Amino acid sequence: MVVLAKIISRSVFETSPNNSMESVTTMNNKTIYAASGDKNIKPVRRSNAVIKTGMVLAQEVIHDGKLLCSKNTVLTQDRIDYLKSWGVETVKVYIQDTAAPSKHELIVPAPVNERVDFRSFEKEYSNKINVVKGQLIDICSGAEASVDRLYKVTEDIMGKLEHKNDIFNYIRFMKQSDEATFGHCINVSLLCNLFGHWVNMKEDEIVLLTVAGILHDIGKTKIPEQILCKRGRLTEEEFTIMKTHTSVGYDLLRSMNIQEDIKLSALMHHEKIDGSGYPMGAVGSGINKFACIVSICDIYDAMTADRCYRGRLSPFYVIKTFETQSYGELNTEYLLTFLQNIAYTFLNSMVKLNDGRECEVVFINKQHLSRPIVKHGNDLIDLLLHKELDILEVI
Ligand SMILES: [Fe+2]
Ligand SMILES: [Fe+2]
Secondary structure, eight states, X not given: OEEEEEESOSEEEEEOGGGTTBBOEEESSSOOOOSOOOTTEEEEEOTTOBOOTTOEESSOEEETTEEEEOTTOBOOHHHHHHHHHTTOOEEEEEOOBTTBOOHHHHHSOOOGGGSHHHHHHHHHHHHHHHHHHHHHHHHHTTOOOOHHHHHHHHHHHHXXXXXXXXXXXXXXXXXXSTTHHHHHHHHHHHHHHHHHHHTTOOHHHHHHHHHHHHHTTGGGGGSOHHHXXXXXXXXXXXXXXXXXXXXXXXXXXXXXXXXXXXXXXXXXXXXXXXXXXXXXOOOGGGSOHHHHHHXXXXXXXXXXXXXXXXXXXXXXXXXXXXXXXXXXXXXXXHHHHHHHHHHXXXXXXXXXXXXXXXXXXXXXXXXXXXXXXXXXXXXXXXXXXXXXXXXXXXX
């Protein structure tokens, strides 16, 4: 059903009987036909038709010849305030009607944690935390690592997704607590699996890369709990111990009947192409290519996860950080592939800016991936031109 919605006054209009699907809600004390001037609409008192956030415009809002909001825009408080600031007093909106399908369902994507495939992803992911934990502990106790069994963990989780790139969106919603290390291993593995497809790896290489992601931090199982879970900054001595998880991990896997690329990923995923990494300070092409990819996925997951000293960072902030800090340290070709794919994953997503506005990402700037063009109402905001604005979070 369509109504004209009023923001402050309780006076509301309703359509004539021959157009019974429409009525009116207004924004201020005066009531006007700001949307259409539809002569069929007659004033009727209806106290329940005051505008609310979440309503959807059934008709564009034009003021002095300027298009302020297009049809099917979801009304947020910002948008309502924006329309009021232009003196708009009435808008035409859809309201819930049992006889007609809700327009809300057609144009408002469900929140991530209410989506059906997210629910099954979440369930599978939670089950697999314990499976991974069990397998890694067994390997640490000397059991042979099974590539097939480890790969199945990631494959089963991936199988719950309708679109593989939703991984970026979904892993942000997985709560990490006591099992943060194992959740991190799963996340890196899922990202590695996606990465393998982006760079057109052969299927058997994707399997190895995926398992390399699961096993990359296996050495952390030997790091003392008080260092691994310490809140706040590690001392120099603690950091020296923490860094040993790379060589400890390699030693754990060294004698196992698994591919060298997996072992080298555990050893080299903190190496940097400029030689500033650890444990060996390897340079450029001396770093295993699987380890280069694991490294990028590892940093991405660490940055986007909640930490005790800060909340999770928005993917666009992470892209910016990669752009400004990581070229020269990480494999350039892989990094570019990764950042482009992240950025395009969030095209058409809703984001919150640091001024509180909720906008849609409508254009990715290939030269400046962290500064897309976003849309607020009918205003396009080029974040490259508005340095004062930042994307705080994807909502
Ligand atoms: Fe690590
Ligand atoms: Fe890691």
